[in-house]
Amino acid sequence: MTALAATAGCVSSGSSSEPAAETATPTETATSTETPESTPESLDDWLDDANGYDGEPRRLGPQTRPTVMVGEEMDGGLAFDPPVIEVPPGTLVRWDWTGHGGQQNVVALDGPFDSGRTNAQPGTGYRYFFEETGEYRYVSEPHRDDGMKGAIIVKEPPSSGNTKVDEWLAAASNFDGTIVDRTDTDTATVTAGAEGNGGKFAFDPPAVEISTETTVRWEWTGHGGPHNVVSKGDGPLGSELVVEEGSSYEHTFEETGTYLYSCKPHKGLGMRGAIVVE
Numbered sequence: 001m002t003a004l005a006a007t008a009g010c011v012s013s014g015s016s017s018e019p020a021a022e023t024a025t026p027t028e029t030a031t032s033t034e035t036p037e038s039t040p041e042s043l044d045d046w047l048d049d050a051n052g053y054d055g056e057p058r059r060l061g062p063q064t065r066p067t068v069m070v071g072e073e074m075d076g077g078l079a080f081d082p083p084v085i086e087v088p089p090g091t092l093v094r095w096d097w098t099g100h101g102g103q104q105n106v107v108a109l110d111g112p113f114d115s116g117r118t119n120a121q122p123g124t125g126y127r128y129f130f131e132e133t134g135e136y137r138y139v140s141e142p143h144r145d146d147g148m149k150g151a152i153i154v155k156e157p158p159s160s161g162n163t164k165v166d167e168w169l170a171a172a173s174n175f176d177g178t179i180v181d182r183t184d185t186d187t188a189t190v191t192a193g194a195e196g197n198g199g200k201f202a203f204d205p206p207a208v209e210i211s212t213e214t215t216v217r218w219e220w221t222g223h224g225g226p227h228n229v230v231s232k233g234d235g236p237l238g239s240e241l242v243v244e245e246g247s248s249y250e251h252t253f254e255e256t257g258t259y260l261y262s263c264k265p266h267k268g269l270g271m272r273g274a275i276v277v278e
């Protein structure tokens, strides 16, 4: 019993920043088995029962004005749509009430934002400007126990060091700042319809570096609907819009430069790619 009491005393003094925690009487110590330091729940765990969340945040690039719908029917319950977005610091996020599901509000768990009293009016809006990086969990209070939860993840976009590539791919969920080096091959392959951007809406790898005279070959997975490969602006790329698995499109790059492209139907979702020719 003495040993146990000593241990409990240690724990309680360790969790306090005050040095004077040794004054607990034996009776107090013996009964103070309350609240072991609970480890904070991870964002993924907390979002486990969030309606409409597939486990992948929707990543949005700089200069976007994201809107989250408040009160969409998803997974058979009420949801924020999209439930989880990832944005750079300095993003104004707007919430729009659909009018579905009755009274709603938008309340951050740890306080930074709060839309105030609940409201059922479609067209109600709330905005918050996110300056600081962090994970902001929020709920609609009347529906929090039914899975109406969301999160805004504010973080610096991935950086490869190539500004054109970084800006273009900031919205591509599968871009982590890596430009895959394929400068040693004559033919580099990129998959169209790879996992990413909330479905099979990605190019993989999203960014590739090649040498001049290299052919890039895009191969279709057959997933995610019709995709194409189209240069941003006046670039050389322009494939058909195709669906079939095994379809391909090729281009041989003769000149150095940074070539940005997207799939037109899914550009807004982040289906974008870049070829850097050195």
Ligand SMILES: [Cu+2]
Pocket (backbone or CB within 6 Å): 201, 224, 225, 226, 227, 228, 263, 264, 265, 266, 271
């Ligand atoms: Cu596409």
